[in-house]
Amino acid sequence: MKKQSTGFKVVSSSASWQELETGGGLLKMTGNSEAYRTGNWVPKTLEFVEENCINCGLCWAVCPDDSILLDEKGNMIGVDLDHCKDCGLCVEICPPNKNPDPSKHALRFREEESSDF
Amino acid sequence: MNATKNAITKTLDGNAAVVEALRQINPDVFGFYPITPTSYIGEGFSKLVADGKVNTEYVCAESEHAACSICVGAAAAGGRAVTATASQGLILMAEVLWNASGMRLPMVLINGNRALSAPLSIHCGHDDLYAVRDAGWGQLVAKNAQEAYDFTLCAFRIAEAETVRTPVMVAMDCFHTTHTTQKIFLQPDEAAQKFVGETVQKNPLLDIENPVSYGNFDKPDFYMEHKRAQLEGQKKLLEETKTIFKSFAKTFGRGSESVVEKIGAENPDLAFVALGSVCGTLERAVKKLGNAAVIRPRIFRPFPAEELRDKLSGVKKIIVLDRCSPAGADWAPLGTEVRSLGLEAEIRNGIYGLGSRETHADDFVALANNFEKLSTETPHWINLRD
Numbered sequence: 346m347k348k349q350s351t352g353f354k355v356v357s358s359s360a361s362w363q364e365l366e367t368g369g370g371l372l373k374m375t376g377n378s379e380a381y382r383t384g385n386w387v388p389k390t391l392e393f394v395e396e397n398c399i400n401c402g403l404c405w406a407v408c409p410d411d412s413i414l415l416d417e418k419g420n421m422i423g424v425d426l427d428h429c430k431d432c433g434l435c436v437e438i439c440p441p442n443k444n445p446d447p448s449k450h451a452l453r454f455r456e457e458e459s460s461d462f
Numbered sequence: 463m464n465a466t467k468n469a470i471t472k473t474l475d476g477n478a479a480v481v482e483a484l485r486q487i488n489p490d491v492f493g494f495y496p497i498t499p500t501s502y503i504g505e506g507f508s509k510l511v512a513d514g515k516v517n518t519e520y521v522c523a524e525s526e527h528a529a530c531s532i533c534v535g536a537a538a539a540g541g542r543a544v545t546a547t548a549s550q551g552l553i554l555m556a557e558v559l560w561n562a563s564g565m566r567l568p569m570v571l572i573n574g575n576r577a578l579s580a581p582l583s584i585h586c587g588h589d590d591l592y593a594v595r596d597a598g599w600g601q602l603v604a605k606n607a608q609e610a611y612d613f614t615l616c617a618f619r620i621a622e623a624e625t626v627r628t629p630v631m632v633a634m635d636c637f638h639t640t641h642t643t644q645k646i647f648l649q650p651d652e653a654a655q656k657f658v659g660e661t662v663q664k665n666p667l668l669d670i671e672n673p674v675s676y677g678n679f680d681k682p683d684f685y686m687e688h689k690r691a692q693l694e695g696q697k698k699l700l701e702e703t704k705t706i707f708k709s710f711a712k713t714f715g716r717g718s719e720s721v722v723e724k725i726g727a728e729n730p731d732l733a734f735v736a737l738g739s740v741c742g743t744l745e746r747a748v749k750k751l752g753n754a755a756v757i758r759p760r761i762f763r764p765f766p767a768e769e770l771r772d773k774l775s776g777v778k779k780i781i782v783l784d785r786c787s788p789a790g791a792d793w794a795p796l797g798t799e800v801r802s803l804g805l806e807a808e809i810r811n812g813i814y815g816l817g818s819r820e821t822h823a824d825d826f827v828a829l830a831n832n833f834e835k836l837s838t839e840t841p842h843w844i845n846l847r848d
């Protein structure tokens with residue numbers, strides 16, 4: 346059986362259809378879900394207010410998209426906006442967010458930003 | 463020609479003819495789930511596997527969806543894969559068909575064109591074939607067991623061609639072809655194998671030195687480009703089919719060279735355009751009519767528009783026959799395609815043979831003789847009680 350590998354070709358984001366590899370969605374790599382920056386689909390942007398955070402880790406536990414960023418010691422340091430899906434689970438579980446004063450919340454959505462797609 | 467003399471003559475039905483072709487091809491993987499009328503293709507082939515006549519990995523699936531998915535996986539892995547189905551089975555495979563073509567995987571599917579439920583019919587209809595016409599596959603439509611054999615040999619070569627890399631289905635009519643025993647020519651094994659050739663793997667999944675992943679997600683910034691690139695493969699599929707049909711006729715000294723076959727008068731006044739087994743009946747009808755011809759696309763997707771326009775030029779009256787209901791459109795699928803060719807001729811659409819309703823040569827002769835009375839707006843249903 347003859348074997349043919351077309352070699353690694355990187356196409357730019359402005360590539361025309363003629364430049365694409367044969368095989369819709371064929372990628373010369375595996376384990377690539379992280380490469381998809383699906384965070385820009387969201388209608389609102391999640392904002393982390395560090396000074397209000399009590400570092401409880403609950404947001405990290407509930408996030409279905411592994412988008413809560415921790416430092417090497419396990420401290421909550423921010424949100425991976427390239428992948429966050431805006432589901433709001435972290436916002437809901439975050440203890441400081443129970444405070445009736447929104448300025449004391451540690452995770453909140455900024456409404457003004459719109460999505461790319 | 464000598465090559466025809468070398469051919470082996472056998473009496474086989476369409477299913478058995480396909481099994482013979484598959485035995486010669488000896489594909490890597492056969493994913494299968496049985497359904498009338500193509501169950502025998504799996505049954506006959508599994509016997510070859512059991513008898514050690516082929517080294518194919520024969521996988522009994524739990525559904526047609528799975529059978530087709532097995533082939534998609536096998537083709538992505540770099541293997542030559544085939545499945546066979548019909549009717550409801552093809553419809554259950556539908557989701558997977560788009561995946562195979564979108565990923566440019568050159569698998570082959572044999573379909574026994576059968577009417578769709580409900581009401582349940584196990585007889586012939588082209589509604590299954592038409593329903594998946596936009597799946598991005600090549601659709602070769604055989605008129606008899608001989609062509610079912612010939613097309614199976616051609617299909618792998620067409621699908622696997624470097625510029626094509628697009629799956630191909632070989633369609634033959636339920637019972638009229640799958641179960642009608644005919645005298646047919648088979649090429650000797652070696653000649654058939656030489657014609658089909660070896661498969662060329664392109665970016666196979668199992669090449670672990672060069673890892674790839676298939677069927678990845680496209681965001682709006684690339685999906686449209688990929689669909690346009692895919693269309694190019696389909697255009698090339700039509701070109702490649704023309705080349706391979708010519709090469710087949712040249713190598714074996716038989717079979718039509720063209721993607722559109724014309725039988726009957728040289729410069730006919732009236733032409734029937736139809737797909738599949740009915741063309742045999744139409745050949746008798748045009749003999750009775752005299753100045754008439756049957757013009758038969760041997761491929762339905764990609765649609766051979768240029769060749770049809772060429773073969774239909776100068777024809778004054780055209781009756782396009784469809785073996786399916788227009789299902790809400792003005793005309794049925796083949797009728798719509800021919801009407802959109804922009805020909806000068808008067809065109810009518812006839813609906814015939816749904817669920818294998820008997821249609822004889824004389825019915826078509828009567829239709830041609832009543833041409834002026836046929837509606838230009840809506841299709842005429844042949845042999846319908848009303």
Ligand code: SF4
Pocket residue numbers: 391404407408409410411412413424428429430431432433434435436
């Ligand atoms: S909004 Fe959802 S996806 Fe985004 S960080 Fe919070 S839990 Fe994760």
Ligand code: SF4
Pocket residue numbers: 397398399400401402403404405421435438439440441451452
């Ligand atoms: S849930 Fe709220 S308080 Fe707890 S770590 Fe996350 S952001 Fe900080």
